[in-house]
Amino acid sequence: MNNNNSKPSFSKAPPSGGGGGLYRYSALSLEDISRLVQRNVDPANEIRTLVENVIEQVKQNGDSALFDYASQFDKVELSKLYLDKAELEEIASAVTADQKAALKVAYDNIYKFHQSQVKAEDKVETMPGVTCWRELRPIEKVGLYIPGGTAVLPSTFLMLGIPAQIAGCKEIIVCSPPQKGGKVNAFIAEVALMLGIDKVYLVGGSQAIAAMAYGTETITKVDKIFGPGNQFVTKAKTIIQSTTTTAIDMPAGPSEVLVIADGTAKPAFVAADLLAQAEHGIDSQSILVCTDENIAQQTLAEVEKQLQVLPRAEIARQALDNSYIVITDTLAEAMDFSNQYAPEHLILATESWQQITGSIINAGSVFLGNLTPESAGDYASGTNHTLPTSSYARAYSGVSVDSFVKKITFQHLTKEGIKNIGPSVEILADLEGLHAHRNAVSVRISPPTP
Ligand SMILES: NC(=O)c1ccc[n+]([C@@H]2O[C@H](COP(=O)([O-])OP(=O)(O)OC[C@H]3O[C@@H](n4cnc5c(N)ncnc54)[C@H](O)[C@@H]3O)[C@@H](O)[C@H]2O)c1
Ligand SMILES: N[C@H](CO)Cc1c[nH]c[nH+]1
Ligand SMILES: [Zn+2]
Numbered sequence: 001m002n003n004n005n006s007k008p009s010f011s012k013a014p015p016s017g018g019g020g021g022l023y024r025y026s027a028l029s030l031e032d033i034s035r036l037v038q039r040n041v042d043p044a045n046e047i048r049t050l051v052e053n054v055i056e057q058v059k060q061n062g063d064s065a066l067f068d069y070a071s072q073f074d075k076v077e078l079s080k081l082y083l084d085k086a087e088l089e090e091i092a093s094a095v096t097a098d099q100k101a102a103l104k105v106a107y108d109n110i111y112k113f114h115q116s117q118v119k120a121e122d123k124v125e126t127m128p129g130v131t132c133w134r135e136l137r138p139i140e141k142v143g144l145y146i147p148g149g150t151a152v153l154p155s156t157f158l159m160l161g162i163p164a165q166i167a168g169c170k171e172i173i174v175c176s177p178p179q180k181g182g183k184v185n186a187f188i189a190e191v192a193l194m195l196g197i198d199k200v201y202l203v204g205g206s207q208a209i210a211a212m213a214y215g216t217e218t219i220t221k222v223d224k225i226f227g228p229g230n231q232f233v234t235k236a237k238t239i240i241q242s243t244t245t246t247a248i249d250m251p252a253g254p255s256e257v258l259v260i261a262d263g264t265a266k267p268a269f270v271a272a273d274l275l276a277q278a279e280h281g282i283d284s285q286s287i288l289v290c291t292d293e294n295i296a297q298q299t300l301a302e303v304e305k306q307l308q309v310l311p312r313a314e315i316a317r318q319a320l321d322n323s324y325i326v327i328t329d330t331l332a333e334a335m336d337f338s339n340q341y342a343p344e345h346l347i348l349a350t351e352s353w354q355q356i357t358g359s360i361i362n363a364g365s366v367f368l369g370n371l372t373p374e375s376a377g378d379y380a381s382g383t384n385h386t387l388p389t390s391s392y393a394r395a396y397s398g399v400s401v402d403s404f405v406k407k408i409t410f411q412h413l414t415k416e417g418i419k420n421i422g423p424s425v426e427i428l429a430d431l432e433g434l435h436a437h438r439n440a441v442s443v444r445i446s447p448p449t450p
Pocket of ligand 2: 156256344386
Protein backbone atom coordinates (compact mmCIF):
# COMPACT_ATOMS: atom_id res chain seq x y z
CA MET A 1 0.00 0.00 0.00
CA ASN A 2 2.82 2.36 -0.83
CA ASN A 3 1.86 5.65 -2.42
CA ASN A 4 5.24 7.29 -2.48
CA ASN A 5 8.54 5.58 -2.85
CA SER A 6 9.68 5.82 0.75
CA LYS A 7 8.13 3.49 3.32
CA PRO A 8 4.88 1.59 2.98
CA SER A 9 1.85 2.70 5.00
CA PHE A 10 -0.75 0.36 6.42
CA SER A 11 1.52 -2.62 6.01
CA LYS A 12 0.99 -4.81 9.08
CA ALA A 13 2.24 -8.25 8.13
CA PRO A 14 -0.60 -10.12 6.48
CA PRO A 15 -2.24 -13.09 8.08
CA SER A 16 -2.22 -16.28 6.06
CA GLY A 17 -3.74 -15.64 2.65
CA GLY A 18 -3.90 -11.85 3.10
CA GLY A 19 -1.80 -9.32 1.27
CA GLY A 20 0.06 -6.06 1.72
CA GLY A 21 -1.92 -4.54 4.57
CA LEU A 22 -5.23 -4.41 2.66
CA TYR A 23 -7.52 -7.30 3.47
CA ARG A 24 -10.87 -8.40 2.15
CA TYR A 25 -13.11 -9.24 5.05
CA SER A 26 -14.79 -12.06 3.12
CA ALA A 27 -11.42 -13.75 2.58
CA LEU A 28 -10.34 -13.63 6.23
CA SER A 29 -10.55 -16.77 8.34
CA LEU A 30 -11.46 -16.56 12.04
CA GLU A 31 -7.80 -17.17 12.82
CA ASP A 32 -6.75 -14.31 10.52
CA ILE A 33 -9.16 -11.98 12.30
CA SER A 34 -7.98 -12.99 15.73
CA ARG A 35 -4.36 -12.29 14.65
CA LEU A 36 -5.32 -8.95 13.11
CA VAL A 37 -7.11 -7.71 16.21
CA GLN A 38 -4.20 -8.57 18.52
CA ARG A 39 -1.95 -5.71 19.54
CA ASN A 40 0.73 -4.82 22.07
CA VAL A 41 1.47 -8.39 22.97
CA ASP A 42 4.69 -9.11 24.82
CA PRO A 43 5.32 -12.72 23.72
CA ALA A 44 8.81 -13.07 25.18
CA ASN A 45 7.81 -11.18 28.34
CA GLU A 46 10.56 -8.64 27.68
CA ILE A 47 8.51 -5.67 28.87
CA ARG A 48 7.19 -7.61 31.86
CA THR A 49 10.70 -8.63 32.96
CA LEU A 50 12.04 -5.09 32.64
CA VAL A 51 9.06 -3.57 34.46
CA GLU A 52 9.11 -6.18 37.26
CA ASN A 53 12.72 -5.25 37.88
CA VAL A 54 11.91 -1.52 37.99
CA ILE A 55 9.04 -2.16 40.43
CA GLU A 56 11.30 -4.23 42.69
CA GLN A 57 14.00 -1.53 42.71
CA VAL A 58 11.47 1.15 43.67
CA LYS A 59 9.98 -1.10 46.34
CA GLN A 60 13.45 -1.76 47.83
CA ASN A 61 15.16 1.59 47.35
CA GLY A 62 12.36 4.18 47.22
CA ASP A 63 13.37 7.72 46.24
CA SER A 64 16.94 6.74 45.43
CA ALA A 65 15.67 4.40 42.65
CA LEU A 66 13.51 7.24 41.30
CA PHE A 67 16.53 9.56 41.01
CA ASP A 68 18.46 6.78 39.24
CA TYR A 69 15.66 6.04 36.74
CA ALA A 70 15.20 9.74 35.95
CA SER A 71 18.83 9.71 34.93
CA GLN A 72 18.70 6.36 33.09
CA PHE A 73 15.37 6.63 31.23
CA ASP A 74 14.66 10.36 31.07
CA LYS A 75 18.27 11.60 30.88
CA VAL A 76 17.56 14.18 33.57
CA GLU A 77 19.66 14.62 36.74
CA LEU A 78 17.21 15.64 39.45
CA SER A 79 18.12 17.47 42.67
CA LYS A 80 14.61 16.90 44.08
CA LEU A 81 11.65 14.80 43.07
CA TYR A 82 8.89 17.40 42.88
CA LEU A 83 7.96 20.97 42.01
CA ASP A 84 6.06 23.03 44.58
CA LYS A 85 3.41 25.71 44.07
CA ALA A 86 5.86 28.62 43.72
CA GLU A 87 7.89 26.71 41.13
CA LEU A 88 4.73 25.72 39.22
CA GLU A 89 3.60 29.36 39.20
CA GLU A 90 6.91 30.50 37.81
CA ILE A 91 6.86 27.85 35.06
CA ALA A 92 3.20 28.57 34.21
CA SER A 93 3.93 32.26 33.69
CA ALA A 94 5.08 31.36 30.16
CA VAL A 95 1.51 30.41 29.16
CA THR A 96 -0.08 33.04 26.91
CA ALA A 97 -3.58 34.47 27.29
CA ASP A 98 -4.81 32.60 24.16
CA GLN A 99 -3.45 29.32 25.49
CA LYS A 100 -5.05 29.94 28.89
CA ALA A 101 -8.37 30.66 27.20
CA ALA A 102 -8.21 27.39 25.20
CA LEU A 103 -7.39 25.44 28.38
CA LYS A 104 -10.37 27.13 30.06
CA VAL A 105 -12.73 26.05 27.22
CA ALA A 106 -11.52 22.47 27.65
CA TYR A 107 -11.75 22.71 31.46
CA ASP A 108 -15.33 24.06 31.37
CA ASN A 109 -16.64 21.47 28.88
CA ILE A 110 -14.96 18.55 30.63
CA TYR A 111 -16.25 19.83 33.97
CA LYS A 112 -19.81 20.24 32.65
CA PHE A 113 -19.94 16.76 31.14
CA HIS A 114 -18.43 15.05 34.18
CA GLN A 115 -20.52 17.00 36.69
CA SER A 116 -23.65 15.64 34.94
CA GLN A 117 -22.53 12.13 35.90
CA VAL A 118 -23.10 12.79 39.60
CA LYS A 119 -26.62 11.75 40.51
CA ALA A 120 -27.99 10.68 43.88
CA GLU A 121 -29.72 7.30 43.69
CA ASP A 122 -33.19 6.56 45.06
CA LYS A 123 -33.78 4.49 48.18
CA VAL A 124 -35.65 1.29 47.26
CA GLU A 125 -38.11 -0.52 49.53
CA THR A 126 -37.64 -4.08 48.26
CA MET A 127 -40.27 -5.43 50.72
CA PRO A 128 -42.34 -3.55 53.27
CA GLY A 129 -39.87 -2.53 55.99
CA VAL A 130 -36.75 -3.48 53.98
CA THR A 131 -34.97 -0.47 52.48
CA CYS A 132 -31.78 -0.59 50.38
CA TRP A 133 -29.75 2.19 48.78
CA ARG A 134 -26.29 3.22 47.61
CA GLU A 135 -24.23 6.24 48.57
CA LEU A 136 -21.10 7.56 46.88
CA ARG A 137 -17.87 8.13 48.75
CA PRO A 138 -14.73 9.47 47.08
CA ILE A 139 -11.62 7.31 46.95
CA GLU A 140 -9.40 9.14 49.41
CA LYS A 141 -5.93 8.92 47.89
CA VAL A 142 -5.58 8.83 44.12
CA GLY A 143 -2.53 8.90 41.87
CA LEU A 144 -2.66 10.53 38.44
CA TYR A 145 -0.10 9.60 35.78
CA ILE A 146 0.36 12.27 33.13
CA PRO A 147 2.36 10.97 30.12
CA GLY A 148 5.36 12.96 28.99
CA GLY A 149 7.64 10.75 26.90
CA THR A 150 7.15 11.39 23.20
CA ALA A 151 4.69 14.23 23.87
CA VAL A 152 3.68 16.00 27.07
CA LEU A 153 -0.10 15.76 27.54
CA PRO A 154 -1.62 18.51 29.72
CA SER A 155 -5.01 17.49 28.26
CA THR A 156 -4.65 14.19 30.13
CA PHE A 157 -4.11 16.16 33.35
CA LEU A 158 -7.51 17.86 32.79
CA MET A 159 -9.15 14.51 31.94
CA LEU A 160 -7.99 12.98 35.24
CA GLY A 161 -7.89 15.99 37.54
CA ILE A 162 -11.42 17.25 36.85
CA PRO A 163 -13.30 14.03 37.73
CA ALA A 164 -11.03 13.59 40.78
CA GLN A 165 -11.93 17.11 41.86
CA ILE A 166 -15.69 16.56 41.26
CA ALA A 167 -15.60 13.26 43.16
CA GLY A 168 -13.98 15.04 46.12
CA CYS A 169 -10.81 12.91 46.42
CA LYS A 170 -8.84 14.21 49.44
CA GLU A 171 -5.30 13.56 48.31
CA ILE A 172 -4.27 13.76 44.65
CA ILE A 173 -0.71 12.71 43.80
CA VAL A 174 0.47 13.66 40.31
CA CYS A 175 3.46 12.09 38.54
CA SER A 176 4.81 13.07 35.13
CA PRO A 177 8.21 12.41 33.52
CA PRO A 178 10.78 15.12 34.22
CA GLN A 179 11.52 17.39 31.28
CA LYS A 180 14.86 19.08 30.56
CA GLY A 181 16.30 20.91 33.57
CA GLY A 182 14.16 18.95 36.05
CA LYS A 183 10.98 20.85 35.18
CA VAL A 184 7.52 20.14 33.79
CA ASN A 185 6.19 21.88 30.72
CA ALA A 186 4.37 25.18 31.25
CA PHE A 187 0.93 23.74 30.41
CA ILE A 188 1.25 20.97 32.98
CA ALA A 189 2.11 23.66 35.54
CA GLU A 190 -0.86 25.78 34.42
CA VAL A 191 -3.31 22.86 34.65
CA ALA A 192 -2.01 22.00 38.13
CA LEU A 193 -2.81 25.54 39.24
CA MET A 194 -6.25 25.43 37.55
CA LEU A 195 -7.02 22.26 39.49
CA GLY A 196 -5.68 23.60 42.78
CA ILE A 197 -2.93 20.96 42.86
CA ASP A 198 0.25 22.42 44.33
CA LYS A 199 2.79 19.64 43.83
CA VAL A 200 3.84 17.68 40.75
CA TYR A 201 6.27 14.77 41.12
CA LEU A 202 8.94 14.51 38.44
CA VAL A 203 8.67 10.77 37.98
CA GLY A 204 7.71 8.93 34.80
CA GLY A 205 7.29 5.44 33.39
CA SER A 206 6.86 2.24 35.35
CA GLN A 207 8.85 3.75 38.24
CA ALA A 208 6.06 6.32 38.79
CA ILE A 209 3.45 3.56 38.96
CA ALA A 210 5.60 1.58 41.42
CA ALA A 211 6.16 4.68 43.57
CA MET A 212 2.43 5.40 43.83
CA ALA A 213 1.61 1.73 44.50
CA TYR A 214 4.24 1.10 47.21
CA GLY A 215 4.96 4.62 48.44
CA THR A 216 8.46 6.03 48.90
CA GLU A 217 10.01 8.50 51.38
CA THR A 218 8.53 11.34 49.29
CA ILE A 219 5.54 9.87 47.45
CA THR A 220 2.41 8.69 49.25
CA LYS A 221 1.05 5.23 48.51
CA VAL A 222 -2.36 5.74 46.87
CA ASP A 223 -5.57 3.70 46.79
CA LYS A 224 -5.99 3.85 43.01
CA ILE A 225 -3.81 4.86 40.06
CA PHE A 226 -5.24 6.54 36.97
CA GLY A 227 -3.87 7.51 33.61
CA PRO A 228 -2.61 6.36 30.26
CA GLY A 229 0.92 5.67 29.19
CA ASN A 230 3.23 3.67 27.00
CA GLN A 231 3.68 -0.09 27.24
CA PHE A 232 5.98 0.20 30.28
CA VAL A 233 3.45 2.28 32.20
CA THR A 234 0.54 0.04 31.22
CA LYS A 235 2.40 -3.15 32.11
CA ALA A 236 3.36 -1.68 35.50
CA LYS A 237 -0.28 -0.83 36.20
CA THR A 238 -1.45 -4.35 35.38
CA ILE A 239 1.29 -5.85 37.58
CA ILE A 240 0.73 -3.67 40.66
CA GLN A 241 -3.00 -4.23 40.57
CA SER A 242 -2.40 -7.90 41.36
CA THR A 243 0.56 -7.48 43.71
CA THR A 244 -0.49 -4.53 45.91
CA THR A 245 -3.69 -3.18 47.42
CA THR A 246 -3.65 -0.29 44.93
CA ALA A 247 -6.30 -0.49 42.20
CA ILE A 248 -6.08 0.89 38.67
CA ASP A 249 -8.55 2.58 36.34
CA MET A 250 -7.90 0.27 33.35
CA PRO A 251 -5.15 -0.71 30.91
CA ALA A 252 -4.93 2.53 28.82
CA GLY A 253 -1.94 1.97 26.57
CA PRO A 254 -0.81 3.15 23.13
CA SER A 255 -3.53 5.09 21.29
CA GLU A 256 -5.59 3.46 18.57
CA VAL A 257 -8.41 4.37 16.22
CA LEU A 258 -10.67 2.37 13.95
CA VAL A 259 -12.49 4.31 11.24
CA ILE A 260 -15.52 2.78 9.54
CA ALA A 261 -16.04 4.54 6.20
CA ASP A 262 -18.35 4.16 3.24
CA GLY A 263 -18.81 5.99 -0.06
CA THR A 264 -20.02 9.10 1.76
CA ALA A 265 -16.76 9.49 3.72
CA LYS A 266 -14.32 12.33 2.96
CA PRO A 267 -10.86 10.83 2.31
CA ALA A 268 -9.04 13.94 3.57
CA PHE A 269 -10.94 13.81 6.88
CA VAL A 270 -10.43 10.07 7.29
CA ALA A 271 -6.70 10.39 6.57
CA ALA A 272 -6.39 13.20 9.11
CA ASP A 273 -8.12 11.11 11.79
CA LEU A 274 -5.92 8.08 11.08
CA LEU A 275 -2.78 10.22 11.31
CA ALA A 276 -3.95 11.95 14.49
CA GLN A 277 -3.68 8.72 16.46
CA ALA A 278 -0.66 7.42 14.51
CA GLU A 279 1.38 10.46 15.57
CA HIS A 280 1.05 9.54 19.25
CA GLY A 281 3.73 6.86 19.14
CA ILE A 282 5.30 4.14 17.06
CA ASP A 283 3.17 1.52 18.81
CA SER A 284 -0.12 3.31 18.01
CA GLN A 285 -2.47 1.67 15.52
CA SER A 286 -4.84 3.22 12.94
CA ILE A 287 -7.28 0.90 11.20
CA LEU A 288 -9.53 1.73 8.25
CA VAL A 289 -12.53 -0.52 7.61
CA CYS A 290 -14.15 0.58 4.38
CA THR A 291 -17.03 -0.57 2.21
CA ASP A 292 -15.72 1.38 -0.80
CA GLU A 293 -12.31 0.50 -2.23
CA ASN A 294 -12.12 3.80 -4.13
CA ILE A 295 -12.49 5.77 -0.92
CA ALA A 296 -9.84 3.54 0.69
CA GLN A 297 -7.37 4.27 -2.14
CA GLN A 298 -8.10 8.00 -2.02
CA THR A 299 -7.59 7.92 1.74
CA LEU A 300 -4.18 6.27 1.26
CA ALA A 301 -3.20 9.01 -1.18
CA GLU A 302 -4.36 11.64 1.34
CA VAL A 303 -2.36 9.99 4.12
CA GLU A 304 0.80 10.26 2.02
CA LYS A 305 0.01 13.89 1.15
CA GLN A 306 -0.63 14.87 4.75
CA LEU A 307 2.45 12.99 5.96
CA GLN A 308 4.62 15.27 3.80
CA VAL A 309 3.87 18.22 6.08
CA LEU A 310 3.46 16.45 9.42
CA PRO A 311 6.22 17.32 11.94
CA ARG A 312 5.83 13.91 13.61
CA ALA A 313 5.73 12.06 10.26
CA GLU A 314 8.45 9.59 11.23
CA ILE A 315 6.54 8.43 14.30
CA ALA A 316 3.26 8.28 12.34
CA ARG A 317 4.86 6.26 9.54
CA GLN A 318 6.12 3.66 11.99
CA ALA A 319 2.66 3.41 13.56
CA LEU A 320 1.13 3.01 10.09
CA ASP A 321 3.60 0.21 9.31
CA ASN A 322 1.75 -1.60 12.06
CA SER A 323 -1.71 -0.67 10.74
CA TYR A 324 -3.98 -2.01 8.00
CA ILE A 325 -7.14 -1.64 5.93
CA VAL A 326 -10.06 -4.05 5.74
CA ILE A 327 -12.49 -3.89 2.79
CA THR A 328 -15.99 -5.10 3.60
CA ASP A 329 -19.11 -5.49 1.46
CA THR A 330 -21.44 -3.78 3.94
CA LEU A 331 -21.42 -1.47 6.96
CA ALA A 332 -22.79 -4.39 9.00
CA GLU A 333 -19.66 -6.42 8.19
CA ALA A 334 -17.51 -3.40 9.03
CA MET A 335 -19.20 -3.13 12.42
CA ASP A 336 -18.74 -6.84 12.96
CA PHE A 337 -14.97 -6.47 12.47
CA SER A 338 -14.91 -3.38 14.69
CA ASN A 339 -16.69 -5.21 17.52
CA GLN A 340 -14.05 -7.92 17.36
CA TYR A 341 -11.24 -5.32 17.36
CA ALA A 342 -12.87 -3.36 20.25
CA PRO A 343 -11.17 -0.03 19.46
CA GLU A 344 -10.28 2.69 21.93
CA HIS A 345 -11.75 5.20 19.44
CA LEU A 346 -14.34 4.34 16.82
CA ILE A 347 -15.13 6.88 14.09
CA LEU A 348 -18.20 6.37 11.89
CA ALA A 349 -17.24 8.28 8.73
CA THR A 350 -20.56 7.83 7.02
CA GLU A 351 -23.72 9.84 6.53
CA SER A 352 -25.61 6.70 7.63
CA TRP A 353 -24.15 6.64 11.14
CA GLN A 354 -27.57 6.75 12.77
CA GLN A 355 -28.42 3.38 11.24
CA ILE A 356 -25.45 1.57 12.75
CA THR A 357 -24.82 2.99 16.23
CA GLY A 358 -27.20 0.40 17.72
CA SER A 359 -24.90 -2.41 16.58
CA ILE A 360 -21.82 -1.08 18.41
CA ILE A 361 -20.90 -3.61 21.09
CA ASN A 362 -17.28 -2.84 21.94
CA ALA A 363 -15.66 0.63 21.79
CA GLY A 364 -14.11 3.13 24.21
CA SER A 365 -15.49 6.34 22.68
CA VAL A 366 -17.42 6.88 19.45
CA PHE A 367 -17.30 9.80 16.98
CA LEU A 368 -20.32 10.17 14.73
CA GLY A 369 -20.45 11.44 11.15
CA ASN A 370 -18.02 13.23 8.88
CA LEU A 371 -17.78 16.43 10.91
CA THR A 372 -16.77 14.89 14.25
CA PRO A 373 -12.98 14.62 14.55
CA GLU A 374 -11.59 12.40 17.26
CA SER A 375 -9.35 15.31 18.30
CA ALA A 376 -12.45 17.12 19.63
CA GLY A 377 -12.81 14.37 22.25
CA ASP A 378 -9.05 14.28 22.86
CA TYR A 379 -9.11 17.89 23.99
CA ALA A 380 -12.26 19.76 24.61
CA SER A 381 -15.73 18.46 23.74
CA GLY A 382 -16.23 17.21 27.30
CA THR A 383 -15.90 13.39 27.13
CA ASN A 384 -12.92 11.72 28.76
CA HIS A 385 -9.96 10.69 26.60
CA THR A 386 -8.54 8.17 29.06
CA LEU A 387 -9.84 5.01 27.45
CA PRO A 388 -9.20 1.27 27.33
CA THR A 389 -6.89 0.03 24.55
CA SER A 390 -5.62 -3.35 23.24
CA SER A 391 -9.21 -4.68 23.08
CA TYR A 392 -9.92 -4.00 26.78
CA ALA A 393 -12.91 -1.95 25.53
CA ARG A 394 -14.65 -5.34 25.54
CA ALA A 395 -14.94 -5.06 29.31
CA TYR A 396 -13.76 -1.66 30.57
CA SER A 397 -15.24 1.84 30.26
CA GLY A 398 -13.23 5.04 29.98
CA VAL A 399 -12.49 7.21 33.00
CA SER A 400 -15.45 9.08 34.51
CA VAL A 401 -16.43 10.44 37.92
CA ASP A 402 -17.53 6.86 38.74
CA SER A 403 -13.90 5.77 38.49
CA PHE A 404 -13.03 8.03 41.45
CA VAL A 405 -15.79 6.94 43.83
CA LYS A 406 -16.95 3.85 45.63
CA LYS A 407 -20.64 3.09 45.71
CA ILE A 408 -21.42 1.78 49.16
CA THR A 409 -24.67 -0.11 49.72
CA PHE A 410 -26.79 0.49 52.82
CA GLN A 411 -29.85 -1.30 54.17
CA HIS A 412 -32.26 -0.83 57.05
CA LEU A 413 -34.89 -3.28 58.37
CA THR A 414 -37.79 -2.33 60.57
CA LYS A 415 -39.71 -4.73 62.83
CA GLU A 416 -42.07 -5.36 59.90
CA GLY A 417 -39.09 -5.79 57.58
CA ILE A 418 -37.38 -8.55 59.61
CA LYS A 419 -40.73 -10.32 59.93
CA ASN A 420 -41.26 -10.18 56.19
CA ILE A 421 -37.81 -11.20 55.01
CA GLY A 422 -36.76 -13.39 57.98
CA PRO A 423 -38.43 -16.73 57.07
CA SER A 424 -36.90 -16.72 53.56
CA VAL A 425 -33.43 -15.94 54.91
CA GLU A 426 -33.79 -18.75 57.48
CA ILE A 427 -34.62 -21.28 54.75
CA LEU A 428 -31.81 -20.05 52.49
CA ALA A 429 -29.30 -20.27 55.38
CA ASP A 430 -30.52 -23.81 56.12
CA LEU A 431 -30.06 -24.93 52.55
CA GLU A 432 -26.45 -23.72 52.64
CA GLY A 433 -25.93 -25.40 56.02
CA LEU A 434 -24.98 -22.09 57.67
CA HIS A 435 -26.81 -22.20 60.97
CA ALA A 436 -25.23 -19.13 62.54
CA HIS A 437 -26.58 -17.15 59.59
CA ARG A 438 -30.08 -18.55 60.29
CA ASN A 439 -29.74 -17.75 63.97
CA ALA A 440 -28.84 -14.09 63.34
CA VAL A 441 -32.36 -13.78 61.91
CA SER A 442 -34.16 -16.15 64.29
CA VAL A 443 -33.00 -14.29 67.43
CA ARG A 444 -34.55 -11.13 66.04
CA ILE A 445 -37.90 -12.69 64.97
CA SER A 446 -38.45 -14.69 68.12
CA PRO A 447 -35.85 -13.75 70.73
CA PRO A 448 -35.12 -16.56 73.22
CA THR A 449 -37.15 -16.17 76.42
CA PRO A 450 -34.92 -15.23 79.36
N1 LIG B 1 -5.35 5.11 26.09
C1 LIG B 1 -5.40 6.35 26.45
O1 LIG B 1 -6.38 6.79 27.05
C2 LIG B 1 -4.28 7.29 26.12
C3 LIG B 1 -4.39 8.66 26.37
C4 LIG B 1 -3.27 9.48 26.12
C5 LIG B 1 -2.09 8.90 25.67
N2 LIG B 1 -2.03 7.57 25.44
C6 LIG B 1 -0.78 6.91 25.04
O2 LIG B 1 0.14 7.13 26.09
C7 LIG B 1 1.43 6.89 25.58
C8 LIG B 1 2.39 7.90 26.15
O3 LIG B 1 3.66 7.36 25.94
P1 LIG B 1 4.97 8.19 26.08
O4 LIG B 1 6.12 7.25 25.86
O5 LIG B 1 4.88 9.40 25.24
O6 LIG B 1 4.98 8.72 27.57
P2 LIG B 1 4.91 7.97 28.98
O7 LIG B 1 4.91 9.06 29.99
O8 LIG B 1 3.85 6.96 29.02
O9 LIG B 1 6.28 7.18 29.08
C9 LIG B 1 7.50 7.85 29.21
C10 LIG B 1 8.32 7.13 30.25
O10 LIG B 1 8.57 5.79 29.86
C11 LIG B 1 9.78 5.36 30.43
N3 LIG B 1 10.57 4.66 29.42
C12 LIG B 1 10.86 5.07 28.18
N4 LIG B 1 11.64 4.15 27.58
C13 LIG B 1 11.86 3.16 28.47
C14 LIG B 1 12.58 1.93 28.43
N5 LIG B 1 13.24 1.54 27.35
N6 LIG B 1 12.55 1.15 29.52
C15 LIG B 1 11.85 1.53 30.62
N7 LIG B 1 11.16 2.68 30.71
C16 LIG B 1 11.17 3.48 29.65
C17 LIG B 1 10.54 6.59 30.88
O11 LIG B 1 10.66 6.55 32.27
C18 LIG B 1 9.66 7.76 30.48
O12 LIG B 1 9.58 8.70 31.52
C19 LIG B 1 1.32 6.93 24.07
O13 LIG B 1 1.46 5.61 23.61
C20 LIG B 1 -0.08 7.44 23.82
O14 LIG B 1 -0.62 6.90 22.65
C21 LIG B 1 -3.09 6.76 25.67
N1 LIG C 1 -5.71 10.30 21.79
C1 LIG C 1 -5.22 10.16 23.14
C2 LIG C 1 -5.94 8.99 23.76
O1 LIG C 1 -5.62 7.83 23.14
C3 LIG C 1 -5.46 11.39 23.98
C4 LIG C 1 -4.73 12.64 23.56
C5 LIG C 1 -4.10 13.54 24.34
N2 LIG C 1 -3.62 14.51 23.53
C6 LIG C 1 -3.97 14.22 22.31
N3 LIG C 1 -4.63 13.07 22.32
ZN1 LIG D 1 -4.88 11.86 20.61
